[in-house]
Structures are given as structure tokens and as C-alpha cells.
Amino acid sequence: MPQPPIWNIRLTLTYMLANTPTTPYYAVIFTSIRTDIEAGYEEMAHEMVRLAALQPGYLGHESARNELGITISYWESLEAIKAWKAQSDHQIAQKQGREIWYSSYKTRIALVERDYEMIL
């Protein structure tokens, strides 16, 4: 039997705002501008989200794109971030990103010291 619509909406909302634990934890803020090359991009982006979620210390992610794209992944520690940066499929994606999909990007590693929210 299909779920009533209200449940689907709530699950989506919960999914989109990353449900991070109490502070402190780390954020990797990846801000990027895409090239016009579409081939392979969406598949890569989805695969990277899937693989990141399998890494030790992964806490969640949030993403949005207009002209500018912002993807934030949340991590328990700098060690967890370092391990994800070195993960082999991710290394290939980073190289292809520089060569094919992104015209510019900036990555920022940040310690989240405080957070507060309104979740209805």
C-alpha cells in the first residue's frame, strides 16, 4: 500500500537538511561553477554522494545549484575528510572535475562550532 502523501513530504524535508549530531563536527564546503559539458556529470555526482555515505565518519550532505553550485558534506573529523579525499573513485572524480566539469571551484574545510535550527 502506498504511503500517504504527508509521510513522503516529511521524509523529503528530513533528508534535505542534513541531520548532523551535536557540535563540534566538520564541514567541507565545495563551491563550484560548471562548464557546459553535461556528459557523465549527473552520474558522477550521484555516485560520489553514494560513496561518501559509505565512508567512516560521514555525517550527511546538503546541495543546491543555480549558476553557482554549493555542496556541503559533514564529517566527524579531519581524518575522515582526509580518507574521503584519498578514496580512489573520488580521486578519479576530482581529476575529471578539474579537467572536464568545473571551470572554477573553491573547497573550504571548516569546524562547525555551533548550530541551531527550526524544523517543523
Add this chain to the structure above:
Amino acid sequence: MPQPPIWNIRLTLTYMLANTPTTPYYAVIFTSIRTDIEAGYEEMAHEMVRLAALQPGYLGHESARNELGITISYWESLEAIKAWKAQSDHQIAQKQGREIWYSSYKTRIALVERDYEMIL
């Protein structure tokens, strides 16, 4: 005489990726889900960007929205963030945000420890 197109493109790129100084500095990550109410929202959002840029310690901002919206503002210090949170027009916008424009949001205050970039 109009600028040649290449200049316009470069200005846009420079504008969209926040040109932050060397680390450390602070990021305020505001992740939100909108209600269906459009009235007044765009005007408020633009006005808040304009006013934030007038605050002492403001370093830049980046923003994108699909179902999820992410706005990151960058600041020199926690004191600068505190002063902006208390700014009177911003206080009104925060109250209206909770009551009218956002169904859910999360704010994270983070110390950017490292960054690296590719700017073509």
C-alpha cells in the same frame, strides 16, 4: 563603449565564488526550505545581502537554491557575526523568516581552517 564579453564573464565568476582572504575566517552556513509564500521574499533576500555587505568584518557570500537553499556568508570574527545577527533590519527579517518564508532551516557557525581553489 561596452566591455568585450570575456570581461563580463570574468567579473561574474569572480563575484559568484566569494573571494575570501587567507584562513582562518568564519562561515555562517544557512540551509533552508521555503514555504510557498513568495510575497516579499526576493526583496528581503536582496536587501539582506546588501546590508550584510555594509557590516564590519563581512568577507563575502555564496548562495544557491533548488528544493533546498544554501546561503553562506563569510566573516572575519565571531564578533562580526554576532553584530550582524543583532542588526535591527536583520532581526526583523529573521522573525519574518521564521513566521512566513521558511518551513525549516538550520544555521551553522563554522571556523574555516583551510581552503584551496581552482580559478581559471
